[in-house]
Amino acid sequence: MSDKEKKRFHEMAETDKKRYDAEMQNYTPPKGEKQRGKKRKQMKDPDAPKRSLSAFFWFSNDERGKVKGENPEYSEMTAYKKKKNPALQQAAQPVPEDVDDDEEDVEDDDE
Numbered sequence: 001m002s003d004k005e006k007k008r009f010h011e012m013a014e015t016d017k018k019r020y021d022a023e024m025q026n027y028t029p030p031k032g033e034k035q036r037g038k039k040r041k042q043m044k045d046p047d048a049p050k051r052s053l054s055a056f057f058w059f060s061n062d063e064r065g066k067v068k069g070e071n072p073e074y075s076e077m078t079a080y081k082k083k084k085n086p087a088l089q090q091a092a093q094p095v096p097e098d099v100d101d102d103e104e105d106v107e108d109d110d111e
Contacts, residue, residue: 053061068074
């Protein structure tokens with residue numbers, strides 16, 4: 001279809017849209033008719049049983065122990081939290097303790 005033919009239909013659509021908007025400003029639905037709009041989400045029963053695990057979750061539960069055993073240094077979530085929260089970065093840094101100095105002070109007091 002050429003642009004000239006398309007233009008005619010676009011103009012018709014614009015005029016019809018203006019007519020529709022004007023009609024809808026004064027529209028009130030009949031009393032017996034339901035309102036259209038968002039459907040409400042059905043409330044979930046809190047006492048209902050949970051669904052069974054999928055095959056992927058059964059597999060993941062079996063493999064998790066193996067992976068954690070082979071790679072104890074993996075701690076992706078703690079690294080992520082440290083990166084996002086500067087307070088955790090400071091708390092995570094080891095504080096050097098002078099254990100030897102405390103023991104020497106105690107020995108000097110005894111003499």
